[in-house]
Amino acid sequence: MPFRFIDHTGDVGFELEGGTLAELLSEAVAAFACTLTDRERLGSAESRELELAAPAPDLLLHALLEELLYLFERDGFLAREGRMELAGERPWRLRARLAGECRDPQRLPLKLLVKGITYHQLAVAERDGGFHGRVLLDI
Amino acid sequence: MRLERLDPWRVRIPRHGGMRVDGIVYAGPELMAEIERDPCLEQVANVAHLPGIVGASLAMPDIHWGYGFPIGGVAAMDAEEGVISPGGVGYDINCGVRLLRSTLTADEVRPRLRELVAQLFRNVPTGVGAGRRDLRLGRRDLERVLARGAAWAVGRGMGEPDDLLHIEEGGCLATADPEAVSARACERGGPQLGTLGSGNHFCEVQEVEEVFDEKAAAAFGLARGQVTVMLHSGSRGLGHQVCSDFLKRMLDAARRYGIALPDRQLCCAPIRSEEGREYLGAMAAAANFAFANRQVMTHWVRESFAAVFGLPPARLGLGVVYDVCHNIAKFERFTVAGRERRLCVHRKGATRAYPPGHPQTPEAYREAGQPVIIPGDMGRYSYVLAGTERAFADTFGSSCHGAGRRLSRHRAKAAARGRDLVGELAARGVVVMADGMATVAEEMPEAYKDVAEVVEVVEGAGISRRVARLRPLGVIKG
Numbered sequence: 001m002p003f004r005f006i007d008h009t010g011d012v013g014f015e016l017e018g019g020t021l022a023e024l025l026s027e028a029v030a031a032f033a034c035t036l037t038d039r040e041r042l043g044s045a046e047s048r049e050l051e052l053a054a055p056a057p058d059l060l061l062h063a064l065l066e067e068l069l070y071l072f073e074r075d076g077f078l079a080r081e082g083r084m085e086l087a088g089e090r091p092w093r094l095r096a097r098l099a100g101e102c103r104d105p106q107r108l109p110l111k112l113l114v115k116g117i118t119y120h121q122l123a124v125a126e127r128d129g130g131f132h133g134r135v136l137l138d139i
Numbered sequence: 140m141r142l143e144r145l146d147p148w149r150v151r152i153p154r155h156g157g158m159r160v161d162g163i164v165y166a167g168p169e170l171m172a173e174i175e176r177d178p179c180l181e182q183v184a185n186v187a188h189l190p191g192i193v194g195a196s197l198a199m200p201d202i203h204w205g206y207g208f209p210i211g212g213v214a215a216m217d218a219e220e221g222v223i224s225p226g227g228v229g230y231d232i233n234c235g236v237r238l239l240r241s242t243l244t245a246d247e248v249r250p251r252l253r254e255l256v257a258q259l260f261r262n263v264p265t266g267v268g269a270g271r272r273d274l275r276l277g278r279r280d281l282e283r284v285l286a287r288g289a290a291w292a293v294g295r296g297m298g299e300p301d302d303l304l305h306i307e308e309g310g311c312l313a314t315a316d317p318e319a320v321s322a323r324a325c326e327r328g329g330p331q332l333g334t335l336g337s338g339n340h341f342c343e344v345q346e347v348e349e350v351f352d353e354k355a356a357a358a359f360g361l362a363r364g365q366v367t368v369m370l371h372s373g374s375r376g377l378g379h380q381v382c383s384d385f386l387k388r389m390l391d392a393a394r395r396y397g398i399a400l401p402d403r404q405l406c407c408a409p410i411r412s413e414e415g416r417e418y419l420g421a422m423a424a425a426a427n428f429a430f431a432n433r434q435v436m437t438h439w440v441r442e443s444f445a446a447v448f449g450l451p452p453a454r455l456g457l458g459v460v461y462d463v464c465h466n467i468a469k470f471e472r473f474t475v476a477g478r479e480r481r482l483c484v485h486r487k488g489a490t491r492a493y494p495p496g497h498p499q500t501p502e503a504y505r506e507a508g509q510p511v512i513i514p515g516d517m518g519r520y521s522y523v524l525a526g527t528e529r530a531f532a533d534t535f536g537s538s539c540h541g542a543g544r545r546l547s548r549h550r551a552k553a554a555a556r557g558r559d560l561v562g563e564l565a566a567r568g569v570v571v572m573a574d575g576m577a578t579v580a581e582e583m584p585e586a587y588k589d590v591a592e593v594v595e596v597v598e599g600a601g602i603s604r605r606v607a608r609l610r611p612l613g614v615i616k617g
Binding site: 005007008009010011012066070073074076105109110111112113115116117118119120121122136138139 | 177179203204205206207210226229230231266267323326327336337338376379380382383386390402403404406544546547548549550574575577581617
């Protein structure tokens with residue numbers, strides 16, 4: 001799996017990998033879904049589109065996760081996967097096409113509720129021919 | 140990192156690098172050994188870098204790894220020269236604890252305990268999503284909540300005027316600026332008023348198991364064998380979004396004001412700057428939302444007891460002992476090096492602990508000191524403490540806020556695998572109802588330090604004193 005959960009005392013985090021930044025951001029969508037629920041049982045019939053811009057790749061990752069949290073809190077929408085198109089650097093611009101569903105609480109129990117996406121140890125770095133990221137969520 | 144033990148209860152992190160003051164951690168040798176295995180000490184040192192910090196970067200004995208500030212951190216900033224940091228308050232603005240006393244004894248409640256817990260579980264919304272259909276707020280109502288806090292709920296018939304006398308700041312921060320709260324924060328949190336949330340939030344029916352200070356307990360209206368109810372919740376999605384909105388702004392602000400940050404989550408702005416003032420207004424509004432949230436749930440707790448025991452709420456007592464904030468920044472006055480100063484005290488997972496005689500301590504508690512409510516875990520016990528002069532002098536009137544996590548959520552779930560935790564707790568006389576078993580596993584008693592060890596430190600250091608110990612009987616969780 002190109003993401004793995006970090007063992008944090010009070011909260012939850014994950015480390016991400018991707019051949020490209022777009023792949024890493026797609027992995028972030030999957031990791032977020034896995035944090036909240038059983039992603040294997042999550043449908044993909046509904047879609048959402050996001051357009052985001054940020055001054056650096058790590059802040060783009062942060063912005064994407066904040067939007068996923070907002071969509072979940074407002075609509076109950078949880079993305080199972082996302083197709084990412086990067087359209088420019090400095091600022092980094094992203095168009096994300098998300099596929100998922102508005103959660104049915106009876107069918108999809110929640111594992112956790114996320115309060116916020118933190119900047120603590122937030123990182124995206126390019127090395128060894130790929131992208132590596134790290135993010136911690138407040139629970 | 141070099142550490143110097145000052146006395147049996149305190150360890151100093153000497154000022155080094157960019158630290159402006161020392162760090163001081165309240166912990167005995169055993170707790171300290173555990174704390175040293177966690178990255179939280181580096182966070183105590185990081186907080187000491189912030190401009191305008193006064194005295195020391197403090198950590199209470201329930202300290203553990205947070206994000207930016209450690210959980211259990213206290214930092215006082217000079218009101219004129221210092222900074223305000225949203226990360227020093229946290230996402231769950233005014234997360235806090237309220238304790239209710241009742242006229243019932245544990246012997247009276249035990250035969251109907253399961254029914255009572257089920258009634259609470261029906262009446263007090265837990266977990267994710269919106270709250271009860273009979274509480275829907277329009278934008279105007281929400282603005283009033285943000286401006287008036289707990290008084291809004293009392294004005295709507297959800298509580299008694301007397302409740303407000305027993306809440307930190309009377310249940311309302313007058314500096315609230317509802318206009319500074321974003322539409323997104325209102326959208327996210329508005330429907331969640333009167334909801335408990337998830338994670339470590341709970342509503343717990345308890346028994347006063349032990350009284351350590353008869354006089355203070357009598358002042359707080361507590362006696363052995365009596366049933367109490369503890370509520371732990373905060374400002375829900377509204378506060379979370381206020382924090383997120385301002386962290387983004389403060390990242391830019393810190394750069395513009397030339398503030399060097401050892402951790403971006405500590406981003407901040409001068410208290411007197413436009414960003415600082417707006418955050419303080421929005422934070423106070425979110426704090427008022429949290430006060431109202433606990434007040435609304437108090438009303439539903441009272442209704443639940445009335446329905447189960449067939450008695451009017453007045454006969455059941457269920458008065459507010461006290462309601463304390465855990466995650467907050469407030470302007471308070473302290474004497475530092477012989478000079479009275481107005482400080483902005485950040486408490487991130489710490490409780491105010493004012494001494495006897497302080498004008499902010501409710502009149503009924505003036506001799507005893509402010510009640511300090513310390514939840515433990517759902518299997519063992521919680522404590523009621525009282526604030527002291529020593530806390531006022533040494534820790535900006537602050538004490539611990541809970542047991543502090545020992546196991547990560549992942550490790551707690553691994554430890555719970557294959558076990559019937561609800562059955563285990565039932566065998567210990569605790570009825571648990573929760574939205575999901577994952578939360579029960581993550582919040583299992585072993586996931587937390589023994590709160591008695593934490594309380595031993597704050598009492599030993601003289602920053603709080605024990606009044607009573609409460610044993611859980613029934614718990615609802617999200």
